[in-house]
Amino acid sequence: MNFLEQTCQKIFPQDSEFRDKAKARLEQLALPHWALGDLMDLAIDLAGITRSMQPPCQRKAVVTMAADHGVVVEGVSRFPQEVTVQMVHNFVAGGAGINALARQAGADVYVVDMGVNGDLQELYRSGRVINKKVGPGTGNIARGPAMSIANARRAVEAGIEVAYDLHDYDVLATGDMGIGNTTPSSAIAAVITGRSLEEVTGRGTGLDDEQLQRKLAVLRSILAINRPDPHNGLEVLAGVGGFEIGGIAGLIIGAAAQRKPVLVDGLISTAGALIAYRIEPFVRDYIICSHRSMEPGHKYMQETLGCARPLLDLNLRLGEGTGAALAMNIVAAARAVLVEVSTFAEAAVAQADK
Numbered sequence: 001m002n003f004l005e006q007t008c009q010k011i012f013p014q015d016s017e018f019r020d021k022a023k024a025r026l027e028q029l030a031l032p033h034w035a036l037g038d039l040m041d042l043a044i045d046l047a048g049i050t051r052s053m054q055p056p057c058q059r060k061a062v063v064t065m066a067a068d069h070g071v072v073v074e075g076v077s078r079f080p081q082e083v084t085v086q087m088v089h090n091f092v093a094g095g096a097g098i099n100a101l102a103r104q105a106g107a108d109v110y111v112v113d114m115g116v117n118g119d120l121q122e123l124y125r126s127g128r129v130i131n132k133k134v135g136p137g138t139g140n141i142a143r144g145p146a147m148s149i150a151n152a153r154r155a156v157e158a159g160i161e162v163a164y165d166l167h168d169y170d171v172l173a174t175g176d177m178g179i180g181n182t183t184p185s186s187a188i189a190a191v192i193t194g195r196s197l198e199e200v201t202g203r204g205t206g207l208d209d210e211q212l213q214r215k216l217a218v219l220r221s222i223l224a225i226n227r228p229d230p231h232n233g234l235e236v237l238a239g240v241g242g243f244e245i246g247g248i249a250g251l252i253i254g255a256a257a258q259r260k261p262v263l264v265d266g267l268i269s270t271a272g273a274l275i276a277y278r279i280e281p282f283v284r285d286y287i288i289c290s291h292r293s294m295e296p297g298h299k300y301m302q303e304t305l306g307c308a309r310p311l312l313d314l315n316l317r318l319g320e321g322t323g324a325a326l327a328m329n330i331v332a333a334a335r336a337v338l339v340e341v342s343t344f345a346e347a348a349v350a351q352a353d354k
């Protein structure tokens with residue numbers, strides 16, 4: 001059996017006994033019934049995920065997976081491809097959005113080269129970028145597949161390896177960087193959710209109306225040329241994916257196999273989550289949808305994952321893991337509710353009249 005299948009065999013649903021125990025305690029907290037709302041539901045998930053009434057949440061890491069996309073030659077982004085490698089340098093220098101928000105959340109940032117079109121040898125040598133490069137960017141998906149099935153597997157397995165290497169962390173978060181990657185993400189969204197391209201396609205880094213129409217036309221060609229089986233995660237990734245999207249799928253699978261919560265960021269990260277979900281449906285129990293991106297497809301993708309309402313809705317559309325890093329504060333808050341708030345009995349507070 002391969003590494004991917006072996007890892008998937010370690011993934012089980014959340015522990016229902018710990019869910020029930022957490023729920024029983026939360027029902028007794030000295031506050032009007034369920035008055036801390038979604039924080040209480042999240043606390044139940046944390047107990048069910050970690051099999052603990054004191055879910056470990058202290059050590060946090062954001063993993064920002066970077067890669068390039070052959071489809072950029074079709075004019076689907078407002079920015080040139082070299083921004084991907086330039087932003088990798090910015091992450092390492094600590095000056096990007098994710099660096100600021102991860103610092104604020106007390107999380108470490110790991111940058112992974114999954115397939116950047118550029119030479120990052122120096123940064124691998126200094127240990128500041130993890131080298132999992134599958135290739136120097138995907139093929140142009142408007143003309144053919146993104147990658148071979150073998151490379152789709154390599155990308156996912158590389159993400160699992162990163163999750164295992166980060167075994168000292170309690171909570172993981174996904175992030176992405178890749179000029180053009182909203183195009184494969186929208187393609188994955190359309191294939192897996194069954195929604196129309198019009199419903200799932202957005203402006204990415206800021207396309208105007210005319211450019212958005214062009215992106216839609218390119219996406220129509222992409223789906224006319226690549227017709228992956230929507231139920232086969234590796235086939236969808238190979239047809240219309242990206243190397244960083246595969247890495248994100250693997251990170252989620254690796255987190256679930258270690259019974260760790262994984263905060264999923266925006267459109268691209270959720271495309272990775274859908275791939276992971278198609279490979280191993282139980283990963284859903286370990287995914288926390290951190291926020292709702294401005295990209296219109298995000299809502300449908302989150303619905304497919306069973307998430308009606310993510311933790312935050314702040315009009316974010318940056319990626320990098322920024323929304324996931326922000327939501328780490330909410331995960332810490334949910335834990336605090338479960339661990340620190342007294343019950344009616346403990347606090348000697350009178351319960352509601354029957």
Ligand SMILES: O=C(O)c1ccc[n+]([C@@H]2O[C@H](COP(=O)([O-])O)[C@@H](O)[C@H]2O)c1
Pocket residue numbers: 076077078079176177178179180181182183203204205206265266267268269293294295316317318319320
């Ligand atoms: O995470 C999101 O929801 C999101 C939405 C729009 C854009 N992005 C980021 O912008 C880049 C892709 O945009 P584009 O227009 O080049 O496809 C890529 O680096 C993503 O991290 C990210």
Ligand SMILES: Cc1cc2nc[nH]c2cc1C
Pocket residue numbers: 079083087176177178205318319320
């Ligand atoms: C500058 C820049 C930073 C980004 N971070 C994530 N996607 C990005 C896209 C651009 C263009």
